[in-house]
Amino acid sequence: MTKARRIFTLLLRLLALGATLAATIIMVTSHDSAEVLNLTFEAKYSNESTFKYFVIAEAVASGYSLIVLFISSKSLLRHLVMILDVVITTLLSSSVSAAMAIAHVGKKGNSHTGWLPICGQVHKFCNQVTGALIAGFIAAIIYLVLLLYTLHTVYI
Amino acid sequence: MALETERKTEAIFISTPAQKQKDRILLLLRLVAFLATASATIVMALNKQTNTLVVATVGNNPIKASLTAKFQHTPAFVFFVVANVMASFHNLLILLLEIVGHKIDYKGLRLAIIAILDMLIVVLAAAGDGAALFMAELGKNGNSHARWNKICDKFQTFCDHGSGALIASFIGLILLLIINIISIAKLFNPKSYNTI
Numbered sequence: 001m002t003k004a005r006r007i008f009t010l011l012l013r014l015l016a017l018g019a020t021l022a023a024t025i026i027m028v029t030s031h032d033s034a035e036v037l038n039l040t041f042e043a044k045y046s047n048e049s050t051f052k053y054f055v056i057a058e059a060v061a062s063g064y065s066l067i068v069l070f071i072s073s074k075s076l077l078r079h080l081v082m083i084l085d086v087v088i089t090t091l092l093s094s095s096v097s098a099a100m101a102i103a104h105v106g107k108k109g110n111s112h113t114g115w116l117p118i119c120g121q122v123h124k125f126c127n128q129v130t131g132a133l134i135a136g137f138i139a140a141i142i143y144l145v146l147l148l149y150t151l152h153t154v155y156i
Numbered sequence: 157m158a159l160e161t162e163r164k165t166e167a168i169f170i171s172t173p174a175q176k177q178k179d180r181i182l183l184l185l186r187l188v189a190f191l192a193t194a195s196a197t198i199v200m201a202l203n204k205q206t207n208t209l210v211v212a213t214v215g216n217n218p219i220k221a222s223l224t225a226k227f228q229h230t231p232a233f234v235f236f237v238v239a240n241v242m243a244s245f246h247n248l249l250i251l252l253l254e255i256v257g258h259k260i261d262y263k264g265l266r267l268a269i270i271a272i273l274d275m276l277i278v279v280l281a282a283a284g285d286g287a288a289l290f291m292a293e294l295g296k297n298g299n300s301h302a303r304w305n306k307i308c309d310k311f312q313t314f315c316d317h318g319s320g321a322l323i324a325s326f327i328g329l330i331l332l333l334i335i336n337i338i339s340i341a342k343l344f345n346p347k348s349y350n351t352i
Contacts, residue, residue: 047301050290079344083337086275090333093279094286101232101287102294106302112229113295115304140279147275155268155343 005153012146013069019139020062020092023132027055030128034121043118043125050102051129057095058136061088061143082150089143096136103129183254185335190247192328193281197240200288200321203227205314225307225314232291233318239284240325243332246277267343274336281329285322292318 033042045051064084071077107126109117119126208222227233250270253260262269296315298306308315 043301048299049293053290079341082340086278086336086340087333089275090278090282094282097235097283098286098290101230101235101291104231105291105294105304110230112225113305113307115302118302144276144279148272151268151272151343 009146009150009153010069012142012149013065016139016142016146017062017065017069019135019142020058020065023135023139024055024058024062026128026135027051027058027132030125030132032122032125032128036121041118041121043122045129048102050098054095054099054132054136057091058139061092061139064088078154082147082154085143085147085150089140089147092136092140092143096133096140099129099133099136103133179254182335182338183251185331186247186251186254189328189331189335190244190251192324192331193240193244193247196321196325196328197237197244199317199324200227200233200237200240203233203314203317203321205311207310223310225311227318230291232287236284236288236321236325239280240328243277243281243284243328246273247328247332250274267339271336271339271343274332274339278329278332278336281325281332285325285329288318288325289322292322 027045030045031043033040035041045055068081068084071081103126105115105117106129107117107119109115204224204226206222206224208220210218211221212219227237250273253270260266292315294304295318296306296308298304
């Protein structure tokens, strides 16, 4: 691979590392509490299994990005890296999609099942979750672009 | 020399009996994946349950109210159906391409195009599955912190059909992932080169 392509791939991987790390950190630090009718209403990311899955998936992806940064493009492991890239992209996309589905219920509620939206009471939590979701979405897109770019430069 | 600059390298794949056997196994896997995603789509698209309950009694006549649970009520399930429709359509198309159009090629890029399309569909199907799985988990267990009640105790058939569709879709997703990895591994070392 020429030097320009290698630098571009490295840049994409760094961006992906940044995005996944940001998504993990923003989601983990999301925390808010509100008082409604003398009941304290506490909202944390760990109250919801979907957000826990999101944090775990993004943490795994950021750890993977960090490790892969140190594997040069000529080593024998590059085939394994390509396959693991596909698996990690799948994981990221499923975690973002699941978190978005539950966050949509939290923001708009669901009139058919009688689930009330909670974003009116805990604004800070909702905003931080939205920020984490945006970062996760960007990470998934960067990984997809990286995958297609790697395939294009190395094999086509 | 001008001839060398115009030389184009094209990879062709020798079909030995071992290779033909592997191709047939791949075809079988893709057929099972197509059946799995198609059945997931159909089961979830026809997922509907109506419960009638007596709300009040006026004189001798009970007033009934009916509550329906449909898959369209949740955007997660709608996305699930759409993603699985696209996945099954893709599987069918590639199946037909492999069975009928064995010679169709585009500058030697046939395998690469199939691999790229497979990658995109795997990502899409994974997104649909993830969203539907966690929405179903929310419907089954509720969320006490957000005061969201579970709905599976009232709509048992709806939940059962939804779980069945989810399982089928996950089987399709895993098979599609395996097929994709095998296709990418095939790209790593083509069997021979042909220079024109």
